[in-house]
Amino acid sequence: MATTERDLKERAIEAKLGAGVDVQRIQDEDRDLMIVNMGPQHPSTHGVLRLVVELDGENVQKATPHIGYLHTGLEKTMESMTYYKALTITDREDYLSNLMNNLAYSLAVEKLLDVEVPPRARRLRLILNELERIASHLLWLGTHALDIGAMTLFFYTWRERDAILDMKEMLSGVRMMTSWICPGGLRGDVPEGWFHKVGKFVDIFPKKLDEYNRLISKNPIFVERLSNIGIIKAEDAIAWGMSGPSLRGSGVAWDLRKSNPYTGYDEFEFDIAVGQNGDVYDRFLVRMEELKQSHRILVQALRDVPGGPVMTSDRKVAPPPRAELDTSMESLIHHFKLFTEGYHPPIGETYAAVESGRGEKGYYIYSDGSGIPYRVKIKGPSFNNLQALPKMVEGLMIADVVAVIGSIDIVLGDIDR
Amino acid sequence: MVDFNVRLGLTPTDLELREIQTKRPAEFEALSADDSPELRLVEAQFAGKIVSSRLFRGEKTITVKKDKIVAIAKALRDDQETAYNYLSDLTCVDLLKVNKTEEEPRFEVIYNLYSLATFERLRLKAQVTEDDPTIDTVESVWPNANWNEREVFDMFGITFNNHSDLRRILMPDDWVGNPLRKDYPLGGEEVEFTYNVRGR
Structure with a gap:
């Protein structure tokens, strides 16, 4: 099978984006778009951003970010x-x-x-x-x-x-x-x-x-x-x-x-x-x-x-110094309250x-x-x-x-x- | 639904600390129309829509009914004196576990507004009930509401009418439930192993 110009183009894009890229082509009468999935494991996306780009040749027609891969609540x-x-x-x-x-x-x-x-x-x-x-x-x-x-x-x-x-x-x-x-x-x-x-x-x-x-x-x-x-x-x-x-x-x-x-x-x-x-x-x-x-x-x-x-120095917010705990009952209470219930x-x-x-x-x-x-x-x-x-x-x-x-x-x- | 709290072996101190604690009372005061052009504006143009207004630690909050929210937002943005042209943040709070009366609605959609002209901040709130969790989108006023509203939809299950692209944003598309609601358990996520579901 002969290599077409388009195959070469596609290969060039794949080579550019590296491994882990999904490519899909939409081809009908009035358009010839290639959908390229960039990420989420792509090094240039600075983490786990996934970008779905629709390409006409090498021109970006549309880009849609998909996020949430790092959502941890x-x-x-x-x-x-x-x-x-x-x-x-x-x-x-x-x-x-x-x-x-x-x-x-x-x-x-x-x-x-x-x-x-x-x-x-x-x-x-x-x-x-x-x-x-x-x-x-x-x-x-x-x-x-x-x-x-x-x-x-x-x-x-x-x-x-x-x-x-x-x-x-x-x-x-x-x-x-x-x-x-x-x-x-x-x-x-x-x-x-x-x-x-x-x-x-x-x-x-x-x-x-x-x-x-x-x-x-x-x-x-x-x-x-x-x-x-x-x-x-x-x-x-x-x-x-x-x-x-x-x-x-x-x-x-x-x-x-x-x-x-x-x-x-x-x-x-x-x-x-x-x-x-x-x-x-x-x-x-x-x-x-x-x-x-x-x-x-x-x-x-x-x-x-x-x-x-x-x-x-607000003892309702800041814990008292360690040395105070040995001598002051107040400090002990504050310390205990702060680290159990908080302020x-x-x-x-x-x-x-x-x-x-x-x-x-x-x-x-x-x-x-x-x-x-x-x-x-x-x-x-x-x-x-x-x-x-x-x-x-x-x-x-x-x-x-x-x-x-x-x-x-x-x-x-x-x-x- | 599985009782996740029991399953995860979480103790009352983790989850019920809030209930057993003593609570400090409120310290806010009512916002006066004299030093708030925002309140004057909303009062003049949308009389009867204001539920309450507060001043707390120098931060202004106006709570309104949800039906005129887009018009109120537009007025606050376009007025020369207020000029809230920047939507700093849009979020929601689920008031399920707050001491409130029966009539008070469960959700409040919160618009943290900022003005790049006056460098002032305003918190606009719209009340949304549990029976009818919908509100109009403010995308037409501040375009960046798009993603923020998707996040609120995802996390709280509030539908934004006329939104251009209302899908889940952070959670997977097939997720069940709205994680930031207060009746959604902490740690409610099932640990997924590849073959732990029968027939998959």
Whole structure:
């Protein structure tokens, strides 16, 4: 049997998408479409995203994301635990911005309880969040470049990301799921030598950033590859609920750190990076600039870290120090109550959001007055960003879809929850 | 339905902690129309549709009846003063286990709105009863409601009228039940082995 031109085309697509691809053809009088199943185990889909694309030749006619492969019922699980225990679930949800999830959840619970956080805890939260943002963006940078075919950068960004994970390990003993930010403050103060480690990283980071820029940002092949694909206009991006760098790439200067400042972001100087065209390259540039701005915030924040406790002194929320348990009956009761029943927020509901690496990460908590959250809703930025994906990829070539997925920086744990 | 709680050997402390606990009372107050343009707007245009309004920790909540929800949403989006042009989140809460009166409906569909013009937030709630779990879709107002409403349909079994593509989104298509309802047991998922169903 002779090989037709179409067979060659089909083979080319299969080769491009790698193993695990199902291809089906719809052929009738007025159309000749090929349906290609990308994922859920495809390396470029950053987890378990399944995308069904309808192709006319190599042009994407329609793309339909199918999600839910990572759904583990985190909200249901959180609704059966005390507030303090439910904190550990937040780490597991968007697993690349653990401390930001912790912060969003803690802010929502603190609002319910109406507790004040000491200044040192506020500042450390901010520092940890910016470090996390850098780590998250570095992972995005490495994998985005890897998707497109620039492999080298991955090793460079991984090296710096590892340094941040080392800091988290030094702080908590855990590299990713630290749960270090908790309602009321932080679980503990930073160990000796931690600031030195962070300071050293902050010193070398601009040089590393230059290195990435030299390697890739002005590379003509890279620029050509990313320009003018995956365009979404500002009004469409807002209508589709996009947030974070993906929205700012379209020119909307909305950053929760500026618009609704939390944990002391209003004390520091930084700029919001925005794009102009809303294409993949603009979103790339926005994130590169955010790395720079995060560094700028870190430099200012590390200058004068306030002293004092890192946990609120409200004994209805924070467990008493261990030494007090031996001498004070009150403390013993508080300790026992906190770790059996947990704290009791009043009846009411709150929503708190932070700017995570991917956008607006929010927690909506409905309290029925007991020690267990009655309803927790996790607002994941990736959920809405992914929803806009079909709008961006329709009309593009199949190979560009991979670049567009990389540019919206989705985390499937955040989408499926 | 199988009694999953017994089967999984879960203890009362895990599942009934909520019932045996002492509960803290409510601390919210009524929202005043003077400092809430949203309440003024809804009161002026949709008199009689407001069920209640609350102010709690600086967060505004307006609960409305469900029949005019699309018009209310549109008004809140298009008005110059409120300009809620961004649907931050859409979800639902099942009030089955909350102390409430008989007349109060079981579900509340919650719209967490945000304005990119004023940077304000508003929580709009629509009441949905158990007998008639339907509500109109707000897709025409905020397109990103599409997936969020599918999620509410999937998790709570609330049908959105005129929705363009109402399918399950997170659970498999052939799933039975709505996991986030309060009468759906925790751990209710049967562990699946390839050949544990007879005749398969």
